[in-house]
Amino acid sequence: MQSEDLFNFQKLTPDQLSFFEENGYLIIKGVLKHEGLKQIQTECMEAWRKEKESFDPNKSWLQNALLVNIHHQAPTVRKYYFEGPLVEIASAIIGPNVKGATSQLTFKMKGNTKPFGWHQDNGYGELEPYNALTTLTALDDTDRGNGCLWLIPGSHKAGQIRVEQNVDQKQSQSEIIVNADDKLAIPMEIKAGDGLIFNCWMLHKSDGNMSENRDRRILFLRYADADAVEVYNDRKPRLGKLVKGKTKFAEVEAFEADL
Ligand SMILES: O=C(O)CCC(=O)C(=O)O
Numbered sequence: 001m002q003s004e005d006l007f008n009f010q011k012l013t014p015d016q017l018s019f020f021e022e023n024g025y026l027i028i029k030g031v032l033k034h035e036g037l038k039q040i041q042t043e044c045m046e047a048w049r050k051e052k053e054s055f056d057p058n059k060s061w062l063q064n065a066l067l068v069n070i071h072h073q074a075p076t077v078r079k080y081y082f083e084g085p086l087v088e089i090a091s092a093i094i095g096p097n098v099k100g101a102t103s104q105l106t107f108k109m110k111g112n113t114k115p116f117g118w119h120q121d122n123g124y125g126e127l128e129p130y131n132a133l134t135t136l137t138a139l140d141d142t143d144r145g146n147g148c149l150w151l152i153p154g155s156h157k158a159g160q161i162r163v164e165q166n167v168d169q170k171q172s173q174s175e176i177i178v179n180a181d182d183k184l185a186i187p188m189e190i191k192a193g194d195g196l197i198f199n200c201w202m203l204h205k206s207d208g209n210m211s212e213n214r215d216r217r218i219l220f221l222r223y224a225d226a227d228a229v230e231v232y233n234d235r236k237p238r239l240g241k242l243v244k245g246k247t248k249f250a251e252v253e254a255f256e257a258d259l
Pocket of ligand 1: 106107116147148205218
């Protein structure tokens with residue numbers, strides 16, 4: 001099937017771009033077409049069932065809710081991540097040279113009542129330059145009942161928030177929780193197939209999925225400048241597929257080039 005039958009290619013308007021700049025986030029309606037949503041749901045569930053059991057309160061967030069590198073297992077996700085509408089959208093924000101930085105499922109299935117505290121995505125694995133873009137594509141309708149995301153518009157303007165973690169916390173990949181004022185937060189209630197994009201410094205969180213019969217499945221894809229480096233890792237280049245433009249790093253150029 002052609003990409004155009006699966007995805008809704010679109011260019012951000014000047015109004016959308018200035019909304020993003022001011023508020024640090026943007027909801028983009030219907031990035032996935034009906035057929036694209038169906039294919040991605042099916043492929044992701046196949047991968048999920050292979051690796052994950054049902055929610056266990058004694059397991060970590062990572063074990064219960066994340067499945068990394070989903071584009072290795074799901075061909076429609078791969079197409080969407082590498083060549084879908086999000087690439088041009090990311091480029092309008094990041095610039096002409098863009099790489100994929102992360103692909104994962106963040107699934108909060110029914111019964112997963114664990115909240116996820118306030119944080120910035122650049123708090124986990126700091127990248128520079130500071131223009132990486134998180135994109136969340138909803139695979140279910142998501143609202144307050146099933147653990148939608150909340151964010152604080154404009155909070156990206158505070159820049160990088162440094163959270164001290166001791167060695168044990170770092171090694172156990174424990175959550176990085178930042179102080180934030182819940183009263184300023186707004187819920188990101190979006191429909192299956194819609195996209196939510198936000199700045200790497202955006203403060204966001206989610207509550208537990210309190211619904212008895214609705215999953216809250218999200219496809220998380222992050223993009224960065226093609227030359228972005230990992231500040232926490234001796235400033236080595238983040239390895240991710242070059243999806244647009246060029247890079248000065250040979251290892252980035254070669255990374256997943258044949259995938
Ligand atoms: O899946 C969620 O509810 C939270 C995910 C999130 O905030 C993240 O992955 O950065």
